[in-house]
Amino acid sequence: MQAAICAENAEPHAGTGQIRVAVRASGVTPGDTCLRSGRFGAQVPLPHVPGVDAAGVVDEVGDGVTGVGVGDEVFGMVDLARLGGANAEHAVLAVWAAKPAAELEQAGAAANVETATRALDLLGVRDGTTVLVAGAAGGVGTVAVQLAAARGAKVIGTAGPATQDFVASLGAIPVVYGDGLAERGAFTVPLAEVFPLARAADAHRLSETGHAHGKIVLV
Known part of the structure; x- marks a missing residue:
């Protein structure tokens, strides 16, 4: 499954315990690109809509x-x-929360x-512990650093x-x-780059470089 294209697909519907959303923005992860390229080894029915x-x-709104x-x-x-299933105009969510901040984040x-x-x-990880976050400038790393710091941990982050x-x-x-803790700020989800849905292939290419500093988003 090497190709990533923007095409029409069957519209999904919410099942029991689920909701469907009209997507305004969705994320792209290394897991999406690994699945598309076959590096995960998992087989999915085609056509497959990536994004989690x-x-x-x-x-x-589904029953229940x-x-x-x-x-x-x-x-x-x-x-x-x-x-x-998330990189589309409509997505069915299994878990969700009220959106408290900018939708791109x-x-x-x-x-x-x-x-x-x-x-x-x-x-x-808790107050008084020390944690090393490898890849602290990446999608998960940027979040892990902030959450660990909010718990009171001393955070060391590796990055280029x-x-x-x-x-x-x-x-x-x-x-x-070396030394030099910066002042802690408000929690954010840093954005590496925002692409229109039609450029999903470009988003995957950026993710595969391994140099996206933050989250890649499709709108």
């Missing part, structure tokens, strides 16, 4: 869903068993926040020479230049 996280407006209605702005993730927040939080919880100031601005000690 999205932000948008609810336009369909409470606390959210048509017209609400949310961000969230698809059913990960499907390995995709929230489009890339769900998967990165879930991954970073799971890792920090497994490691027991060109992104040391950026890593420090997130609240980590950049390892290349």
Whole structure:
């Protein structure tokens, strides 16, 4: 599955316990490009719609869903068993939350926040601990640094020479230049680049370079 194209596909619908959103922005992850290129080894039915996280407006609510209605702005993730479905005009979400910030940031927040939080919880990161975040300028790394710092941990972040100031601005000690904690700021999901949905292939190419400093988003 080497090709990434923008094409018409069957419209999805919300099942039990799910919602559907009219997507305003959705994220692109290294997992999407690995799946497309075959590096994951997983087989998915074709045509396959990539993407696991999205932000948008609810336009369909499945049976058993409470606390959210048509017209609400949310961000969230698809059913990960499907390995995709978010990089489209409509996406069915399995987990979601009210959208509290700019939709471009929230489009890339769900998967990165879930991954970073799971890792920090497994490691027991808390006030007074020290944690090393490898790839601190990447999509998950930028979130992990901020969440660990918010827990009161001392955060050391590895990154290339060109992104040391950026890593420090997130609240980590950049390892290349030694000491010097930057002031902690508000939590953000840094954006590497924003592409229109029709340029999904370009977004995948950028992700595959391994040099995207932050989240890649499709709108």
